Amino acid sequence: MYISQQLKKKNIAEYLLYMWQVEDLIRANGCDMERIRKNIIEPYPATDEQKKELARWYEDLINMMQQEGVLEKGHVQINKNIIVWLTDLHLRLLRSPKFPYYSAAYYKVLPFIVELRAKGGDKDVPELETCFDAMYGVLMLKLQKKEISEETMKAVKAISDLLAMLAGYYIKDKEGDLELD
16 A cells, blocks of 8 residues: 555556556455455554554555456546546647647557557557556566566567656646646
8 A cells, every 4th residue: 555655656657567567466366355365464564553554555445346347357436537537648748838748758659559459458548558558567567577578678678658747747747846838
């Protein structure tokens, strides 16, 4: 939980990937709070009070996942909202003449988005979600110590650069320091 709070303030892209990982951790533990206590909360280096808070946070997430029907797959609405906010900002940045570097980064990533969608990605999700799916997929491959092709790493580097720029602009926008016109 504390990690999530820090990431949300510091880097919204890393926060979203972290939250997707938490959703999968919950699923890997059968959405069972006792297993989560044993496998995640107890080993966590924290005070008893912090562990209670962490348990409440996991319970709330499990309840959200249950209520929103995403116990087996998908993402809770609070995580979907981040994609919506980022997509809105992404489109505003692309429309603004003040951000040619962002536009260039996007057009560098666009062929990879098209390719990912052609390989079976969901064509109905926002382009940024396709980018996050790619980043998350590579993260999972790395955690499993599986080989990642040079071509995939090239795509991930471009996507990562775009998402890093967007995350920086997101912070500026939230602070009211982003001039789009």
